[in-house]
Amino acid sequence: MAKMNAFYAQSGGVTAVINASACGVIETARQHKDKIGKVYAGHNGIIGALREELIDTSKETPSTIAALRHTPSGAFGSCRYKLKSLEQNRAEYERLIEVFKAHNIGYFFYNGGGDSADTCLKVSQLSKTLGYPIQAIHIPKTVDNDLPFTDNCPGFGSVAKYVAVSIKEAGLDVASMCDSSTKVFILEVMGRHAGWIAAAGGLAAEQEGDSPHIILFPEIAFDKAKFLKRVDECVKKFGFCAIVASEGAQYADGSFLADSGTVDAFGHKQLGGVAPTLATMVRQELGLKYHWALADYLQRAARHIASGTDVEQAYAVGKAAVEMAVAGKSGVMPAIIRGKGKRYSWSIGEAPLDQVANVERKMPRSFISKDGFSITEEARDYLLPLIQGEDNPPYKNGLPVYARLKKVKVEKKLSTAFKV
Amino acid sequence: MAKMNAFYAQSGGVTAVINASACGVIETARQHKDKIGKVYAGHNGIIGALREELIDTSKETPSTIAALRHTPSGAFGSCRYKLKSLEQNRAEYERLIEVFKAHNIGYFFYNGGGDSADTCLKVSQLSKTLGYPIQAIHIPKTVDNDLPFTDNCPGFGSVAKYVAVSIKEAGLDVASMCDSSTKVFILEVMGRHAGWIAAAGGLAAEQEGDSPHIILFPEIAFDKAKFLKRVDECVKKFGFCAIVASEGAQYADGSFLADSGTVDAFGHKQLGGVAPTLATMVRQELGLKYHWALADYLQRAARHIASGTDVEQAYAVGKAAVEMAVAGKSGVMPAIIRGKGKRYSWSIGEAPLDQVANVERKMPRSFISKDGFSITEEARDYLLPLIQGEDNPPYKNGLPVYARLKKVKVEKKLSTAFKV
Structure with a gap:
């Protein structure tokens, strides 16, 4: 594939570590300049794509991008907006393609939960449904911890x-x-x-x-x-x-x-x-x-008390998403795989999006004590590794120093506006 | 004065750093074994004295006492209980003296806010009013920051x-x-x-x-x-x-x-x-x-995000209280004095309790912007130094490790109970 730009967007409720995933995406994309041009972030998530409001992350310094790793919230803006099905709102998908074409976007990274996985799946199918070639990778994120396949969800x-x-x-x-x-x-x-x-x-x-x-x-x-x-x-x-x-x-x-x-x-x-x-x-x-x-x-x-493990994993799924895209994959999600040993370990695996989208993982009943008022040892064994490690942000004047982005917008190329 | 034991109690709403003051009291008292015997902590504040429920802090190891510095809440128990005046409830004061006498207590350290300063003042007057010689020192503590004399209040x-x-x-x-x-x-x-x-x-x-x-x-x-x-x-x-x-x-x-x-x-x-x-x-x-x-x-x-300055000051007022007692003082409170220079500095001064008790310090109107919705530069200059510095507790298994005391009770010597 020729060198194409990438689109990255944050979706749904934000977390203390979703920007660590953004950091993983952008830093890794910068290491693959042969295949990936610029990373454009959607201003306020997918809405930014529909409105052609793209933030040019290449205008941010390496140190600002590095600071995303310790910055809570969604630095590029997130949104609660779920794309309807192609049949219900074909115009939205056609608009997306119009914007992607105008900005030479061939990679789509979507950072969110279950609803977003569904959107990402639909985008991954655009090559087939509307003939626009794009690689769409979903990056897991949700404090609800309810995505299937992945052992746990960053955030x-x-x-x-x-x-x-x-x-x-x-x-x-x-x-x-x-x-x-x-x-x-x-x-x-x-x-x-x-x-x-x-x-x-x-x-x-x-x-x-x-x-x-x-x-x-x-x-x-x-x-x-x-x-x-x-x-x-x-x-x-x-x-x-x-x-x-x-x-x-x-x-x-x-x-x-x-x-x-x-x-x-x-x-x-x-x-x-x-x-x-x-x-x-x-x-x-x-x-x-x-x-x-x-x-x-x-x-x-509360990034100030973030789990070190969570920060590492959030970065790792962002990094892995870019590596999967560069390897030619689409319609997948990097997943956190727990090692089998007694001592906690994890690695990044790959989940097919069509089996992730719209599937909600429930907490096992065996995690809750018989009387219903506390957790079991099984729950403790699962949960305890996830809060390990401290990853303190830098402080100045007694307060954490979080990234302040320039958020330079990419010049619009389309003459039409799109009402979301 | 012959070697006497000390009584220490926590009073009113607890804070992230009141135990740092306790740490300062106990560690410093241990350095003055010529004058101070044991430090007995009131179980649940002054109520512990009235009930003769005293915790023998000498049974706690140096490392447990050191851990108080990074442990939130009131490790010995606090209470919301204000002693009435001598005229209104003479029995309470007589009981206090009975307990103090029984346990050879000659020092009284009371760690609290405005109401507690009043109680401490009354105790300091027991030598005069009821003929029991005791040195009473008040240790400032309140998240409300409303004590007079001291530049700010630990907590x-x-x-x-x-x-x-x-x-x-x-x-x-x-x-x-x-x-x-x-x-x-x-x-x-x-x-x-x-x-x-x-x-x-x-x-x-x-x-x-x-x-x-x-x-x-x-x-x-x-x-x-x-x-x-x-x-x-x-x-x-x-x-x-x-x-x-x-x-x-x-x-x-x-x-x-x-x-x-x-x-x-x-x-x-x-x-x-x-x-x-x-x-x-x-x-x-x-x-x-x-x-x-x-x-x-x-x-x-929230001890996990405590102000380093606050922790230091909380410890310092506990330490100073013991030093004042050893120097023969009574009816006073160590106060935090802000240095005059542009760069923030502080030292410990001394405030007379009769001018501290029951005086509430208001926030100056000049700290609030004209429109009433924000703070002024004057407020910022005052407040900013107080949140400086991080003082992270140790972590284990992803959670802060806070002191767990043995709380060994001193054997009761009185045959009478006292109903609070």
Whole structure:
């Protein structure tokens, strides 16, 4: 193939390490100048391609690109936007091809979760469906840890570490105050459909009595009486009770403990507010003093406490994506493969996109204890390696120094605008 | 004075560095074995003295005591308990003396905020009022940063750093998503009466457009129309709006936003929380998608992101307290004195407790911009040195390793119990 430019875009909710993948893509592409021309990043994800808003990453210095490795969020802008099927919105695909042609783009790197894998798959099929030759590689990213094939998803390990560290620290706080003050503490964490993130909180409990004492998973039907009984038992036994609650915690009938009634662009329900709901129960039924925290974006943006393993893997999948493209591959995703030995090891494998797209990996029931309130040794064995290692960003004036990009736009070549 | 034992207690809400003060007290006392016998820590603060529940810190190894320096929360237990005046509850003071006598205690180190300074002052007067000779030294601690005399309070710098880092990171997250998703983000922080902590969030805004774009202080009457107008302007100008809101934000009539009695966006009765209250306004009046976080205990327990300066100062005031006691002083508090030079420096001075107790230091109006939504250069000059330096705890298995004390209780010598 002649030397072509590459398009890179970030998609869906961002993470503490998605820019490490961007760093892996750009640095590796720069090492393959014989095959890859420039890397154009979509401004605000795939929307940037549709609008012909491309950021010329060649205008960024090597040190700025290197700094992406320790910068949270999506440096080029991300979006919540899912391409419809070719039949439903052919115009979008034709527009993509128009933009790719105008900018000599032959490589498509899409950095996202399950919905994005679906988009990437559709783009990989453009050669067949619309006759435009393009190699599309999906780069895994999601704090939800729900992509199949890959052992884990970049972004998850850092949220896991944040949640485990946070409940450990807040638990110590409550322990020291519980004799005369707060007795119940609830930390609400992300995880609409699966309890991966909530489970990670369980890593903080290293010894009997350690926080968290209760974890609420979306996978386990919430039973108010059982929950309150357990809270009461913990307070009697340990003096306090520290709880990690998934935002997706739900009743047996599938209704969420906190349902905002609003939906995001992908049609997913927007959740929030499990912690105050639980707190009200604790106060009304047990009369105990409580505090609660809702970490929200703090948990997925917390690059300052990122997992070193996560950072390495995020970089590695970006690097591998470019290497796969250079090797002539398309319609695939670099996946993290866990080694079989007792000691944790990992390598990069390859997953076919048509089997990745729209498949949601559930957390095994065997990760949750019989009583439904904690994690098992099996879960611990899986989770613990993912939070290993610290990868501190540089600091100046007491604050982390994160990359500031110039974001020079590529000159538009098309006379038509496209309304997204 | 003959060799006497010391009593040390932690009081009020704990911090990321109060144990660093404990470390300073115990390590320094161990260097003065000619004058100070054992250091007995109150189990759960002053309540431990009243109940004769004393922890023998001499049973802890030097490495455990050293580990207190990097351990958040109150390792010996704290309490929210204020001694009444001698006239109102003479029995409490008589009990204290009974316990002190029984355990040969001649030094009293009390580690807390304004209320605790008052208690410490009363104890320092026991020689005069009840004829029991004791030297009482107060050790400053409060995330509220509201003690007089001292330039700042140990505990505050670390919360300040946590809040500045968190809004910087979450702000980057929102910036990358705002084109097609969340446009307004609100981080609620502590500070019921003063905006010190909220102000610290302003340190993250280093350049035009940086988060936070709006800070809500308790000192500035909340004006809904003005607030919404500013949010709207920010979204139009920067694409998004990141807000730090103090839990103490209030209307002109002094009523708290958190006590507004409204129903939140999730249809639940408002459970307290400035952030959800503001979020509801943003949604109802501007129709913008929002997210919010409530850091709660996470902010004051976050030893993993503690300020190096704060850790040093917390240790130093503990050390100085013992040195003052050994020098025969009583009724005083080590205070942090800021050097006069352009370059930040500090030393330890001495404040008379009768002028510290029950005096609340307000944040100067000159720290807040004219429009009431951000901090001034004067505030930045004051705050920035306090978050300098990183002091990472050791990690094992991906998690910080915090001290685990044996907490061996001193054998009780009194036959009477005391009901607190």
